[in-house]
Amino acid sequence: xxxxxIDTFLDDAMNPVRVLKPLPCRELDPLPGPVSRASLVLxxxxxFVPARTRALLSGEGGEPGSVEETVVKWAHARVRSLVxxxxxxxxxxxxxxxxxxxxxxxxxxxxxxxxDLLVGLAAMSQRLVGGGLIEARAAVAFSTSLAGLPSxxxxxxxxxxxxxxxxxxxxxxxxxxxxxxxxxxxxxxxLRTLTVRLAATGAHSGADLLAGALALVHGVIDGEEKP
Amino acid sequence: xxxxVFVHPGCYQxxxxxxxxxxxxxxxxxxxxxxxxxGTGTNRRLLVDAGFPEAELARATxxxxxxxLRTESPEALDAVQAALGRLLAGKGAIAAAGGxxxxxxxxxxxxxxxxxHPEANLVSVAVPGPYAxxxxxxxxxxxxxxxxxxxxxxxxxxxxxxxxxxGLGLLVMGPDCGTAILSGVGLGFANRVERGPVGIVGxxxxxxxxxxxxxxxxDVGISHAIGTGSRDLSEAVDGTMTEAGLALLARDxxxxxxxxxxxxxxxxxxxxxxxxxxTLGKPVAVRYLGEPARGLVDGVLYAGSLxxxxxxxxxxxxxxxxxxxxxxxxxxxGTGPGxxxxxxxxxGLFGGGSLAAEAxxxxxxxxxxxxxxxxxxxxxxPLPAGNLVVDTGDDAYTVGRPHPMVDQTVRCELxxxxxxxxxxxxxxxxxxxxDGAHPDPAPELVQCVVAARAARGGRPLAVVxxxxxSRRDPQGTARQEDVLRHAxxxxxxxAALAAAEAAxxxxxxxxxxxx
Numbered sequence: 123x124x125x126x127x128i129d130t131f132l133d134d135a136m137n138p139v140r141v142l143k144p145l146p147c148r149e150l151d152p153l154p155g156p157v158s159r160a161s162l163v164l165x166x167x168x169x170f171v172p173a174r175t176r177a178l179l180s181g182e183g184g185e186p187g188s189v190e191e192t193v194v195k196w197a198h199a200r201v202r203s204l205v206x207x208x209x210x211x212x213x214x215x216x217x218x219x220x221x222x223x224x225x226x227x228x229x230x231x232x233x234x235x236x237x238d239l240l241v242g243l244a245a246m247s248q249r250l251v252g253g254g255l256i257e258a259r260a261a262v263a264f265s266t267s268l269a270g271l272p273s274x275x276x277x278x279x280x281x282x283x284x285x286x287x288x289x290x291x292x293x294x295x296x297x298x299x300x301x302x303x304x305x306x307x308x309x310x311x312x313l314r315t316l317t318v319r320l321a322a323t324g325a326h327s328g329a330d331l332l333a334g335a336l337a338l339v340h341g342v343i344d345g346e347e348k349p
Numbered sequence: 350x351x352x353x354v355f356v357h358p359g360c361y362q363x364x365x366x367x368x369x370x371x372x373x374x375x376x377x378x379x380x381x382x383x384x385x386x387x388g389t390g391t392n393r394r395l396l397v398d399a400g401f402p403e404a405e406l407a408r409a410t411x412x413x414x415x416x417x418l419r420t421e422s423p424e425a426l427d428a429v430q431a432a433l434g435r436l437l438a439g440k441g442a443i444a445a446a447g448g449x450x451x452x453x454x455x456x457x458x459x460x461x462x463x464x465x466h467p468e469a470n471l472v473s474v475a476v477p478g479p480y481a482x483x484x485x486x487x488x489x490x491x492x493x494x495x496x497x498x499x500x501x502x503x504x505x506x507x508x509x510x511x512x513x514x515x516g517l518g519l520l521v522m523g524p525d526c527g528t529a530i531l532s533g534v535g536l537g538f539a540n541r542v543e544r545g546p547v548g549i550v551g552x553x554x555x556x557x558x559x560x561x562x563x564x565x566x567x568d569v570g571i572s573h574a575i576g577t578g579s580r581d582l583s584e585a586v587d588g589t590m591t592e593a594g595l596a597l598l599a600r601d602x603x604x605x606x607x608x609x610x611x612x613x614x615x616x617x618x619x620x621x622x623x624x625x626x627x628t629l630g631k632p633v634a635v636r637y638l639g640e641p642a643r644g645l646v647d648g649v650l651y652a653g654s655l656x657x658x659x660x661x662x663x664x665x666x667x668x669x670x671x672x673x674x675x676x677x678x679x680x681x682x683g684t685g686p687g688x689x690x691x692x693x694x695x696x697g698l699f700g701g702g703s704l705a706a707e708a709x710x711x712x713x714x715x716x717x718x719x720x721x722x723x724x725x726x727x728x729x730x731p732l733p734a735g736n737l738v739v740d741t742g743d744d745a746y747t748v749g750r751p752h753p754m755v756d757q758t759v760r761c762e763l764x765x766x767x768x769x770x771x772x773x774x775x776x777x778x779x780x781x782x783x784d785g786a787h788p789d790p791a792p793e794l795v796q797c798v799v800a801a802r803a804a805r806g807g808r809p810l811a812v813v814x815x816x817x818x819s820r821r822d823p824q825g826t827a828r829q830e831d832v833l834r835h836a837x838x839x840x841x842x843x844a845a846l847a848a849a850e851a852a853x854x855x856x857x858x859x860x861x862x863x864x
Contacts, residue, residue: 224391274411276387276391282477
């Protein structure tokens with residue numbers, strides 16, 4: 123099974139040979155060089171950001187009064203709070219737990235939106251630790267908070283994804299995208315292609331994973347910290 | 350405004366399907382909001398906050414699908430409920446055609462699949478591990494045997510599934526079952542072999558493939574090859590499906606003799622199975638991979654290699670003896686150099702775990718000690734010391750990547766790394782063909798062997814490859830072998846023969862270096 127297929131594995135159920143490793147995950151490759159805010163700004167200019175990702179980043183989406191609107195608002199608020207905690211360098215696991223617990227199992231999908239956001243955020247935080255833009259111990263505390271999320275609060279597939287993320291293992295298509303963000307050697311066209319591929323993963327999952335990753339990028343660029 | 354919540358127990362759906370359900374229901378007349386979500390705690394709380402009835406939501410679990418509806422009138426709810434039923438039963442797009450079209454759709458559940466194909470007598474399950482036991486049980490509910498390709502299924506689930514299947518007189522082949530051939534139909538990774546008199550039960554996918562291909566090379570077909578999953582002969586599972594498979598083959602009139610292949614059986618299980626094998630009523634050969642030959646015990650042949658087991662079955666099926674097999678089974682005395690000597694050593698990089706185990710056993714019998722590296726090999730780090738045998742299909746190498754039988758990228762990197770190490774003088778590889786495997790692996794393998802050799806500054810690198818393929822395999826076994834031979838690669842028909850050849854080459858290379 124190719125790593126671009128995260129949520130589509132069920133479609134392959136009739137062809138067992140293609141379903142070799144559901145939810146293929148891997149570690150991030152080592153950084154080729156330093157990450158700067160300037161390179162992140164340039165990357166944001168060339169990536170593909172689908173409407174759902176934009177909605178989650180802005181907190182505005184769905185029909186007024188709809189469940190979808192509530193999901194987007196809740197998710198946005200919790201992710202912003204997590205980004206602020208990460209950027210403040212807080213190394214206490216308990217500081218991340220309430221927001222992570224509020225996100226797990228939230229929203230549509232076999233891997234619900236909230237879980238995808240957490241995984242995207244974890245991947246990007248690990249990437250930016252390598253670039254010196256996030257305090258390493260803060261990223262570890264955040265990852266540790268994911269490991270402690272109760273399995274009964276979300277779907278089995280999402281719980282597995284969170285457990286992998288807490289160990290530094292991320293869906294390959296997310297890992298490839300995150301590795302390119304802030305990479306001064308990255309080709310803009312390749313980065314765009316990767317974000318298109320990520321966004322095309324599943325119905326929501328790819329866009330939600332991307333939103334988690336980009337929320338932290340926006341936070342770093344804006345110098346956002348928890349009040 | 351009316352609200353209503355439907356909870357569909359055990360109806361897990363992927364994101365695309367949930368979105369489709371939401372959209373199509375929302376497009377129906379009188380529906381102001383439709384939400385399809387998994388029944389996680391957070392989603393339940395969210396829906397309660399949004400004004401949906403708490404009592405109905407309370408019984409949902411993360412394994413269930415919730416459909417929450419808000420309609421302009423209570424009457425509209427009834428119409429939506431009917432449409433939802435049709436949509437979940439896979440009867441086509443409801444919004445576009447008002448519930449009328451029958452756009453063909455792939456079944457989403459075991460029940461839907463069996464409704465479409467009631468004649469099917471087997472359910473093949475390949476869903477993520479956490480859901481696999483649930484789906485496999487639906488197959489058993491419907492009275493069908495199950496081919497369980499999924500891995501990451503807990504041991505407790507496996508034991509429960511197999512006990513239930515045994516009680517029902519059905520098979521659960523797996524979990525993590527890579528290969529089976531039932532009445533000529535291959536499941537998972539399987540080679541295209543003729544039907545014939547040999548029945549196989551195997552807790553090893555590549556072990557079954559190697560046996561069926563060795564028999565194919567002797568013009569002997571197989572009746573059925575029943576995979577059991579690699580843990581079946583563990584103490585916990587107690588060989589439940591191996592026993593059931595053997596019983597089926599014993600009753601099958603087309604099966605004239607039986608082969609059993611497994612890795613590392615628990616001693617108590619092997620002892621119990623011996624009693625069954627000895628009274629099976631048909632000739633039986635057993636190959637416990639990695640273990641030495643024990644010869645004939647109570648009429649059961651405990652072979653020293655897959656080749657020996659296949660040869661015994663071929664003989665029982667009336668084929669002439671093969672001198673080649675005798676050579677692989679009977680080691681020359683004292684031929685091997687033991688441990689790696691100075692700057693001469695062997696590296697085996699296998700795609701099939703069972704074939705790696707088989708090669709190690711043959712090498713050991715020929716005096717070549719090998720080690721399985723404790724740490725995962727990296728193409729960027731020096732290779733550890735000693736003669737190495739590595740299963741690149743192990744989980745450590747396949748995280749986030751397909752199996753090397755499908756995608757050779759990782760193995761090719763390691764071949765190049767081994768080539769760059771001048772102490773490596775013999776490279777031992779396997780190539781597994783058949784349905785499900787790489788469509789044309791030999792040219793890719795040759796390319797990286799050529800690159801490995803080019804990096805050695807003229808120092809030779811002997812390469813021996815075993816090809817596991819049948820005459821009818823889609824890749825063309827003969828063509829794959831020709832491609833390898835044209836690149837100066839030594840080709841053998843089994844892992845045991847290839848290992849025997851490598852063991853012969855090693856002292857020759859050593860002598861050459863010494864000179």
